[in-house]
Amino acid sequence: MGSGIVECASRAGYEVVLRSRRLETAEATLAGLEKSLAKHVERGKLSEEDRDAALGRVTVTAELGELSSCDLVIESVVEDLTTKKHLFRELDRVCESSALLATNTSTLPVVELAMETNRPDQVCGIHFFNPAPAMSLVEIVRPLTAAESTIAEARAFAEACGKTPVEVKDQAGFIVNHLLFPYLNNAVRLLEAGVASRDDIDAAMRGGCNFPMGPLALLDLVGLDTSVAILDALYDEFRDPHYAAVPLLRRMTTAGLLGRKAGKGFYDYRK
Ligand SMILES: NC(=O)c1ccc[n+]([C@@H]2O[C@H](COP(=O)([O-])OP(=O)(O)OC[C@H]3O[C@@H](n4cnc5c(N)ncnc54)[C@H](O)[C@@H]3O)[C@@H](O)[C@H]2O)c1
Numbered sequence: 364m365g366s367g368i369v370e371c372a373s374r375a376g377y378e379v380v381l382r383s384r385r386l387e388t389a390e391a392t393l394a395g396l397e398k399s400l401a402k403h404v405e406r407g408k409l410s411e412e413d414r415d416a417a418l419g420r421v422t423v424t425a426e427l428g429e430l431s432s433c434d435l436v437i438e439s440v441v442e443d444l445t446t447k448k449h450l451f452r453e454l455d456r457v458c459e460s461s462a463l464l465a466t467n468t469s470t471l472p473v474v475e476l477a478m479e480t481n482r483p484d485q486v487c488g489i490h491f492f493n494p495a496p497a498m499s500l501v502e503i504v505r506p507l508t509a510a511e512s513t514i515a516e517a518r519a520f521a522e523a524c525g526k527t528p529v530e531v532k533d534q535a536g537f538i539v540n541h542l543l544f545p546y547l548n549n550a551v552r553l554l555e556a557g558v559a560s561r562d563d564i565d566a567a568m569r570g571g572c573n574f575p576m577g578p579l580a581l582l583d584l585v586g587l588d589t590s591v592a593i594l595d596a597l598y599d600e601f602r603d604p605h606y607a608a609v610p611l612l613r614r615m616t617t618a619g620l621l622g623r624k625a626g627k628g629f630y631d632y633r634k
Pocket of ligand 1: 365383440441446450467468469470492493584585586589624
């Protein structure tokens with residue numbers, strides 16, 4: 364997700380600092396960005412000049428301190444509250460007191476991240492969808508602590524990236540994942556119960572609902588570990604059995620069958 368967000372911001376004209384824990388990861392992400400932009404050029408959707416300009420606006424680093432002069436920082440690390448809380452404490456320490464700190468979390472309570480900082484009024488969720496350059500929606504998540512100006516700035520940023528922002532309260536799953544994940548989870552339940560095959564479940568939802576992608580293919584795209592983390596956060600908040608991750612989903616995650624990013628999930632991408 365991080366690389367997609369960098370692509371959106373750099374193409375919109377923002378100077379972007381791409382930070383990963385290891386420089387090699389940051390450089391690999393930049394290589395991915397180059398590849399993605401090259402595809403847009405090939406398809407005639409981006410000029411070579413604009414591609415070069417977008418790449419010229421991105422710098423990569425492994426140093427958190429290099430984020431110090433950013434006006435807006437969007438974290439998109441693993442969907443784990445402890446990891447994100449730790450990162451927000453660090454970001455609060457290194458960033459200018461005027462900077463806005465945002466999270467791309469899919470479900471976690473944004474207020475918990477805000478309260479790790481000395482600027483809870485300047486923290487909100489800016490939730491992109493996968494793949495970020497292609498998906499038009501951004502959810503702007505308003506924790507109880509956020510100032511009106513924070514939400515306005517986040518919305519303006521999303522609009523500058525060419526996205527359609529919607530505003531939502533800081534409640535697990537926000538709008539999209541609140542509605543989407545019971546459906547995805549139930550698709551795995553059908554597969555687990557042997558009601559239908561993988562291909563037939565996906566074909567049914569593509570053909571019957573005109574969805575561009577079946578639920579099992581979509582889980583592979585999201586990542587099964589991220590999906591379990593999303594369901595766990597939803598279940599923690601609502602205690603609704605629809606959000607209890609189906610055992611097969613959890614077992615596949617434990618087995619490392621995480622979907623596209625691992626080369627294998629419900630489908631095999633290694634061929
Ligand atoms: N996958 C999706 O479809 C999707 C969609 C929207 C939002 N999100 C959200 O985006 C975030 C990232 O999801 P993803 O799917 O890209 O996950 P991912 O597992 O593909 O990538 C997470 C990255 O975070 C890195 N990381 C872990 N701990 C870190 C730390 N302390 N500091 C810096 N980097 C660290 C990992 O090395 C990894 O590269 C999550 O909050 C997720 O909920 C995901």
